[in-house]
Amino acid sequence: xxxxxxxxxxxxxxxxxxxxxxxxxxxxxxxxxxxxxxxxxxxxxxxxxxxxxxxxxxxxxxxxxxxxxxxxxxxxxxxxxxxxxxxxxxxxxxxxxxxxxxxxxxxxxxxxxxxxxxxxxxxxxxxxxxxxxxxxxxxxxxxxxxxx
Amino acid sequence: xxxxxxxxxxxxxxxxxxxxxxxxxxxxxxxxxxxxxxxxxxxxxxxxxxxxxxxxxxxxxxxxxxxxxxxxxxxxxxxxxxxxxxxxxxxxxxxxxxxxxxxxxxxxxxxxxxxxxxxxxxxxxxxxxxxxxxxxxxxxxxxxxxxx
Numbered sequence: 001x002x003x004x005x006x007x008x009x010x011x012x013x014x015x016x017x018x019x020x021x022x023x024x025x026x027x028x029x030x031x032x033x034x035x036x037x038x039x040x041x042x043x044x045x046x047x048x049x050x051x052x053x054x055x056x057x058x059x060x061x062x063x064x065x066x067x068x069x070x071x072x073x074x075x076x077x078x079x080x081x082x083x084x085x086x087x088x089x090x091x092x093x094x095x096x097x098x099x100x101x102x103x104x105x106x107x108x109x110x111x112x113x114x115x116x117x118x119x120x121x122x123x124x125x126x127x128x129x130x131x132x133x134x135x136x137x138x139x140x141x142x143x144x145x146x147x148x
Numbered sequence: 149x150x151x152x153x154x155x156x157x158x159x160x161x162x163x164x165x166x167x168x169x170x171x172x173x174x175x176x177x178x179x180x181x182x183x184x185x186x187x188x189x190x191x192x193x194x195x196x197x198x199x200x201x202x203x204x205x206x207x208x209x210x211x212x213x214x215x216x217x218x219x220x221x222x223x224x225x226x227x228x229x230x231x232x233x234x235x236x237x238x239x240x241x242x243x244x245x246x247x248x249x250x251x252x253x254x255x256x257x258x259x260x261x262x263x264x265x266x267x268x269x270x271x272x273x274x275x276x277x278x279x280x281x282x283x284x285x286x287x288x289x290x291x292x293x294x295x296x
Contacts, residue, residue, distance in 0.1 A: 001267070003153040003206050005238050026278050036229075040237060043215035045227030049287035053229075056204075056240055058151050067191035079193030081184075081201075081271035084278070089188060090153050090269045092204055092240065096281055119149070121238045123229035125286045130174050130232070132280050133244055138273045139197035 007119035008043075009036040009105075011057055015115050018061060018086070023072055025095035025113040032097075034107040034120060041105040044123075048102045052126040055112065058119040059091035074144035082140065093118070096126050155267035156191075157184040157253075159205055163263050166209060166234065171220055173243035173261040180245075182255040182268060189253040192271075196250045200274040203260065206267040207239035222292035230288065241266070244274050 012033040015021035022028040034055070036044060047053070068077050069085035080088040097109040107123075160181040163169035170176040182203070184192060195201070216225050217233035228236040245257040255271075 001155055003155075003208075003267070003269075005151040005153060007149055007151075008237050024278050040215060040229075043227040043229045043237070045216065045225070046230040046288055047227060049226075049230060049289075050285075052281050052284040054242065056238070056242075060151075067188060068193065077193070078197075079191040079195060081188075081191045082194040082197060082273055084272055088270060089156050089191070090204070092270055094202065094204075094242075094272060096279060096284075098281075119151070121151075122236060122240055124232055124242060125230055125289070126281060126284050127286050127289060128280065128282060128284050129289075130172050131244060132276065132282075133200050133246075133274060134276060134280075136200040136244075136274050136276050137198075138275050140194055141197075141273070141275060141277075 005058065005121055007058065008040045009034060009120035011114045011118040011120055013112060013114055013116045018115060021115055022113045025097060025111045028111050028113055031100065032109050032112045034109055036105045038105055044105065050099055050125040053097055053099050054124040054126045055095050055097055056122040057093040057114055058121055059086040059093045060119060061115060062086040062091035064089055064091060073141060078140060092121065153206065153269055156188045157182060157268035159262045159266040159268055161260060161262055161264045166263060169263050170261045173245060173259045176259050176261055179248065180257050180260045182257055184253045186253055192253065198247055198273040201245055201247050202272040202274050203243050203245055204270040205241040205262055206269055207234040207241045208267060209263060210234040210239035212237055212239060221289060226288060240269065
């Protein structure tokens with residue numbers, strides 16, 4: 001069984017490689033441009049109502065043949081599903097960005113960790129009403145941060 | 149250009165159709181089972197460290213040929229990228245769930261809106277450090293809720 005994705009746009013960022021890209025969108029300070037292809041522009045109606053957007057994108061530089069990852073926070077090996085490593089069986093990137101401006105099919109955003117030229121898959125409105133869990137924890141990450 | 153996704157597991161829920169499924173995972177009270185296929189089980193190492201998980205899944209009952217949606221909250225038409233409608237060009241479902249228990253390749257979770265038999269695409273750890281924006285707003289949703 002296989003499912004086919006089509007890019008709905010392309011992401012323009014100042015980051016030319018994984019090494020240059022911030023390890024999390026939350027710490028990214030640069031302004032990036034999301035170009036939604038003209039044939040999908042109607043899907044953007046009222047998107048300017050959203051202060052923040054969830055972006056899904058295709059990590060086309062990532063490996064798909066690994067199930068283990070060693071995150072930058074510590075030197076331990078975890079399963080990829082317990083990490084945010086780009087290298088995973090279905091390399092779908094996920095980031096919450098701030099929408100600064102919309103001009104037709106171009107969105108100006110902040111807080112993105114994607115490499116320049118990354119294919120865009122989907123845009124969803126972010127709402128803390130749906131998408132916020134206050135007391136959520138990732139134990140290995142908490143422990144790694146305490147050691148820093 | 150096209151990208152191919154492989155299911156890494158299957159989602160078992162009590163919801164047999166879109167009508168039965170809650171419109172948002174956050175309001176779902178039922179316990180659901182995530183079956184990760186055996187060949188991907190190694191990717192779950194340390195997943196029990198996560199109190200909450202981001203699930204991505206393939207909305208195989210959704211339409212892909214529409215760019216407009218009329219959400220249940222109001223009677224206005226919005227672009228699909230300004231809504232959480234399942235009907236969108238790349239129908240990838242997104243939900244943050246509470247992890248109740250892991251037994252080998254089976255995860256018991258709460259807070260999921262997917263239909264029974266939905267193919268699983270990815271699991272990522274949820275952390276409010278990365279994934280929480282306190283003052284984010286969706287204007288059309290705010291207005292619709294005020295009218296309720």
